[in-house]
Amino acid sequence: xxxxxxxxxxxxxxxxxxxxxxxxxxxxxxxxxxxxxxxxxxxxxxxxxxxxxxxxxxxxxxxxxxxxxxxxxxxxxxxxxxxxxxxxxxxxxxxxxxxxxxxxxxxxxxxxxxxxxxxxxxxxxxxxxxx
Amino acid sequence: xxxxxxxxxxxxxxxxxxxxxxxxxxxxxxxxxxxxxxxxxxxxxxxxxxxxxxxxxxxxxxxxxxxxxxxxxxxxxxxxxxxxxxxxxxxxxxxxxxxxxxxxxxxxxxxxxxxxxxxxxxxxxxxxxxxxxxxxxxxxxxxxxxxxxxxxxxxxxxxxxxxxxxxxxxxxxxxxxxxxxxxxxxxxxxxxxxxxxxxxx
Numbered sequence: 001x002x003x004x005x006x007x008x009x010x011x012x013x014x015x016x017x018x019x020x021x022x023x024x025x026x027x028x029x030x031x032x033x034x035x036x037x038x039x040x041x042x043x044x045x046x047x048x049x050x051x052x053x054x055x056x057x058x059x060x061x062x063x064x065x066x067x068x069x070x071x072x073x074x075x076x077x078x079x080x081x082x083x084x085x086x087x088x089x090x091x092x093x094x095x096x097x098x099x100x101x102x103x104x105x106x107x108x109x110x111x112x113x114x115x116x117x118x119x120x121x122x123x124x125x126x127x128x129x130x131x
Numbered sequence: 132x133x134x135x136x137x138x139x140x141x142x143x144x145x146x147x148x149x150x151x152x153x154x155x156x157x158x159x160x161x162x163x164x165x166x167x168x169x170x171x172x173x174x175x176x177x178x179x180x181x182x183x184x185x186x187x188x189x190x191x192x193x194x195x196x197x198x199x200x201x202x203x204x205x206x207x208x209x210x211x212x213x214x215x216x217x218x219x220x221x222x223x224x225x226x227x228x229x230x231x232x233x234x235x236x237x238x239x240x241x242x243x244x245x246x247x248x249x250x251x252x253x254x255x256x257x258x259x260x261x262x263x264x265x266x267x268x269x270x271x272x273x274x275x276x277x278x279x280x281x282x283x284x285x286x287x288x289x290x291x292x293x294x295x296x297x298x299x300x301x302x303x304x305x306x307x308x309x310x311x312x313x314x315x316x317x318x319x320x321x322x323x324x325x326x327x328x329x330x331x332x
Contacts, residue, residue, distance in 0.1 A: 039237060040176075040205075041148040041217050074143055076217065078205055082174035107145045109237055115323045116239070120147060120214070124239075124316050127210025128309050131168070 022090045025060050030089055032096025040078040040088065043107045044095055046071040050103040059101070062086065063094055067103050074107075146209075150217045151315055152234055154260075155244030156252020160272045160302035161220040162204050164244060167308045169206025169218065177202050201227045203234070216312075221256070231259060240266040240319040242311055244302065247271060250288050257289055266319040268296040270311045294321070 023030065032038075046067050053064045062084055069075055069083060081091040098104040115121075153161045165173045204220040219238075222230050235241070243256045253269070260267040271285050282297040291297065296314055301307045 040219070040234070041150050041237075043145055043148055045143065045145055072143070074145055076148060076207075076215075078176050078203075078217065078219075079174065079207070081176040082205075087177050109148045109150075115319065116147070116149065118320060118323075120149075121239075121316050121320050123214055124149065124210060124216060125313050127214060128208070128216075128313050128316070131208070131210075131305075131309055 022087055025062055025086075026090055026093040029093050032093045032099075038077050038092050038095060038106060039109050041076045041109050043074045043076055043109075044070045044080060044098075044104050045074040045107060046104050047102065053098075053101075053103055056101060059097065060094075063098055063103075066091075066094060066098060070104055144212050146211075146213045146215045148215050148217060149239045150219055150234075150237070151312060152219050152221055152238050152241040152265075153244060154221045154241055154253070154256035154267075155272075156246060156249055156256075159244040159246045159249075159252065160274075161244055164242070164270075164272075164302040164308050164311070165204055165206040165218045165220055167303055167305050168208055168312065170209060171207050173204045173206050173220075175202050175204055201230050203230070218312075228259070235260075235263060235265055238265060240268070240315040242315055243267055243269045245269055245271050245285060245289070246274065247285065248274075250285065253289065257291065261292075266315070266322040268298060268311070268314045268318050270298055270300040270302075270314075272302045273299055294318075294325075 044066065050067060050071070053059050053067045056063075065084060066080055069080065075083070077088065077091060077095065080095070081088045084091065086094075095104065095106065099106060153164055155161050162173055201222050203222060206218045208216045208218070210216055219234050221234060241256075241260050243253050243260070245253045257267070257269070259265075269285065269289065269291065271282065282299060286295075286297050296318055298311060298314055300311050
């Protein structure tokens with residue numbers, strides 16, 4: 001780069017598409033080692049004793065961002081994808097890496113085909129009414 | 132005495148998360164409905180086109196066409212610190228139905244938003260939820276200036292089962308949307324109770 005300290009104008013614009021193709025971050029992987037497919041509303045929680053993700057050379061900045069976002073408040077997979085502006089498939093792989101590294105855990109929503117407890121549904125109705 | 136809390140304070144609460152789908156034809160008011168109750172501006176997430184849609188989207192001869200993505204709008208309602216409801220607007224185009232399968236997995240239920248000027252637009256959604264046994268209700272979005280159909284007419288036109296609730300609503304109105312969502316949860320409870328009875332008898 002030029003050493004004159006002048007901010008250089010980007011030679012590309014948004015029309016060029018993402019400079020780093022999303023799946024480059026996952027090193028081309030489209031599925032995570034974790035067998036299950038994470039639900040869109042599965043919640044990602046940073047482990048309280050999670051170390052500094054930057055110290056792990058195998059992790060990319062997006063990994064670090066997920067760890068940071070989920071430290072203050074647990075986030076759903078869908079929210080993380082929207083926040084990071086990445087396809088859900090990419091975010092799933094990144095979360096899988098973090099689970100593997102022991103930095104986050106995922107709490108799964110109610111299993112499909114099983115309706116949540118009736119008391120939870122009542123709470124939902126009351127909660128909606130109280131909004 | 133020093134209390135036992137770690138430096139970071141108590142760990143964040145891990146909420147129970149639930150989702151309700153919002154389906155309906157293009158322009159039926161799905162995003163408006165989500166926006167009326169969501170505590171966040173409706174977010175948008177994208178899923179890259181998978182094998183399921185590839186034969187349809189032939190990229191040959193279109194060199195600068197990037198991967199097709201399916202956008203989904205969603206909103207969030209925190210009912211309690213430990214109970215969060217997400218609303219997902221289903222992608223409109225039928226060729227993106229492979230996304231519906233993913234979305235509807237584990238869904239509490241669904242709203243099919245109907246625009247009486249284009250009732251036929253929601254046939255596909257009604258069909259989809261009926262086949263999969265996903266509890267759904269029909270919300271007739273009362274746009275200004277459109278004739279107010281009686282809910283019975285809508286029920287007949289959509290050939291709905293007698294137990295599927297049809298409610299009139301205004302997708303822009305928070306109170307109205309709250310009632311719609313309450314309707315979905317109630318219907319889901321009723322459907323579950325009916326199934327339990329069927330199993331035990």
